[in-house]
Amino acid sequence: MLKELAKFKGFSAKNLPKEEPFAPGHRACQGCGEVLALRLALKALGMNVIAVSATGCMEIISSPFPYTSWRVPWIHIAFENAAAVASGVESALKALKRKGRFPKNRRVDVVVFAGDGGTADIGLQALSGALERGHDFVYICLDNEAYMNTGVQRSSCTPYGAMTTTSPPGEKSFGQMTWKKNVPAIAAAHGIPYVATATPAFFLDLMNKVKKAALVDGPAYVHIFAPCPTGWGTKGEESIMLAKLAVETRIFPLYEVIEGKYYITRKITKPKPVEEYLKRQRRFRHLAEEQIRAIQQRVDAEYERLLKLAECL
Amino acid sequence: MPKGKDTALMSWKEVPFGCYILEPGNSVKFKTGDWRSFRPVLDKEKCIKCGQCYIMCPEPAYEADEEGYYIVDLTYCKGCGICANICPKGAITMVVEEV
Amino acid sequence: MIEVRLHGRGGQGAVTSAELIAVAAINQGKYAQAFPSFGPERRGAPVMAFVRVSEDPIRTREKIYAPDVILVLDPSLPAIVKVTAGLKESGLVIVNSNKDEKTLREMLGGWQGKLAVVDATKIALEELGLPITNTTMLGAFLKATGLVDRDYLEEALTERFGRLAEKNKKAMARAVKETKIY
């Protein structure tokens, strides 16, 4: 175990931080799972944070002038470069601390929030660069599996079979024809100290992982699965239930990669069938049995692979 | 722009430096409660004060009162129903918002 | 204003020679410009570098079309490149070669003007253990032109090469002695 994490006891339902670094009055959709993930992540991090947002839903809903939901210092520059902006923030802090222009012992966590498009597609190069250079920062991908901000277009994190406005089903298509890009594995391949997956349905797990990500020296990546009622065609009240179901069907397994070692943080021994998850969402409504079977097989195989990775300790 | 129908928020001379927002978290001034068509109603009899509604609220709109019950702030509650959906005791019901 | 064109091969240090001449000239109070030929050439390819030296501030950024002096660092170049192109009639060619004057003039396309020759490759091999002739050829340049003072050139060498400067100075000194002027 990393020495930076040795002292961290973890949050519990009884000792949650009182602070809400993310204020109400934001413009997220009813039942937005993404803004909940953002709120919980910031709650775990506290007020000594500099936050960088990529363009996307969370940026738009949190900052329409003259209102901001950010109670911590926050900057948004563009879509694809949040990791690079954070590199600059972190480097500046380092230089200013060394030169005595910022309190040396004051801990400031630099955190990036970006969506799946801003992470897996357009921002992947900047992310890879920042991870490789070893900046001490936390990158949080809020993955709602498509470009929701622009009207639900497919991204490389859109799951197989899902309907989006640019992966519509038709005579020759059943929606998204490719498998979801495994960004946590890409992040882990950089050899960074900490990678994790999380979802707001397991809020303590999410908050603990985000906090650990901040505690480690060097880059950390947390991939958070965040239901989007608008983009998925689901009921707002079911966001948490769906996120839970994604874990229980093994569609979105929860794990950590600490210094390259995989740890499954919630083992699913009796998985529910994926169909149970798929059928509750309009984006999968068109799927035939054949595709559902393919998804089930893929999920099983991926989980097996993950188990093997975790066994190789 | 028709005369007198000016929609500008302020004069250009009043735009803050860099168009920054200098007051942290001032979105609390923006009341999202009027987005709501359903309202959560808590049955204190059933409530066990577990705080799931508070922690899972995306706004966040829930706060604990002196007795430890989590009470929704209707200024911000958009009526999504997550709280009612996840409440382990079924203590929250969504009712149609009266106009 | 005196304009010098240096011919070498990529990696042989023609640009460094040009720089050292400019540094020496500026340090002794003159004005100078040195610049490489900005090309995609890589190690081994024939390359050029340029120097202008003047008593007054230099106010042109043209390339050098009609040089006063040509400095050839590599003995094989005259056979491949027309090194005397554009050279003024009153100009001077300084060349690294072990050939006799007649053969050399033939190699230089029948150049009848001033000519200075030194077997810089031999000197460099003996003094530096490498066929890098740029500093050796500066000795020939010193002797043939007198455009910069030896002290300033040696100072520039010291600054540039640090602990390797002595060897280079020795090679340069030998070239001063062994350069033949026709």
Next chain:
Amino acid sequence: MGKRIAKEVSIAIAEAVKQCKVDVIAAYPITPQTHIVEHLSELVASGELDAEYVTVESEHSAMSACLGSVATGARTFTSTSAQGLALMHEILFIAPALRLPVVMVVANRALSAPISIWNDHSDIMAERDIGWIQTFAENGQEAVDLVYHAFRVAEDRRVMFPFIVNIDGFNLSHMIEPIELPDQELVDQYLPPFKPKYKLDPRKPISMGPVGIPEIYIEAKKAQDEAFKNAYKVVVKAWDEFERIFGRRYNPVETYRMEDAEVALLIMGSLAETAMTAVDKMREAGKKVGLVRIRLWRPFPLKDFVKAVKGVKMLAVIDRALSIGATGGPVAVEARSALYQVPGRPRVVNFIAGLGGRDVTVEDFEEMADKAYFYMKKKPKEPYEMIGVKE
């Protein structure tokens, strides 16, 4: 004062940046900017410069990291060229809008295709409208001096705009010439520490880069535009102060032998030196030719420019970039527009020269002046023409 020494201009620029005590450098290598950033990384590696050197993976990230850095309150520098500048394009607009005063040296170079690493002004002319303060250096000394000036102006609280110092790629960046680097003490006297009023700091949180809804966007842009125009005064004052401390005088627009000129050449950048030599030759031949050089390109020094060309019959604008399908090169279009309201304005003819590293010689400048004389009597058929193109 410092001693006049022989330096490659790029190295001297890096030394000047060191003297400005930058905190963060984020840069990506591109020819012909490389010597600047290589030398800076050496200075950081050797400990001579206490700064963070961020070896970003692209120019887009270079500019992004720079903005993050300045926003956090660190003095920040970068340098690029051509394709690299083009790759930054999106972020270049954001820097001034967010009032983040990064300083950048651009070693001007042609844009692809065909790929060309050589000098012209195509790269920077595609970035005219980004809202950065921009100057053009004529020689190595000026390049260095403009770096001190850039930091001083950019970080001034009345300004707080990013700043580009343009130097001609290779023609200037790779030139070894005499340069005087001032004593550190004088630089410190000239350049106060960077103390922005607003920055990213958990002790006083602010939000930078919010969404500009239609009810605020135009007011935000008007505020930016007004502040930018006001930067002119600080630019000039900082040159006054520069003269007081370092003894060298710089103006937004320079003139050479313009006393009674009927034809004036107008140019930006290092080729002005070659043009001066041409002017001298033509003066000797009895031709009344002068030279105007724009040093401050943005904000455009309208009054200085109009004053500089007053009384001239023909203004021959030499553009180092092509504005394809337009009514002239970018500088000519600017000059024509600037003069339109001026009574008794000179006629403007436009030559495009020296694209992609093609040499522009003294003879070429003479030819352009001669053509300007010719066009006094006979109007040109086209609004601009290219010089030195083989038919």
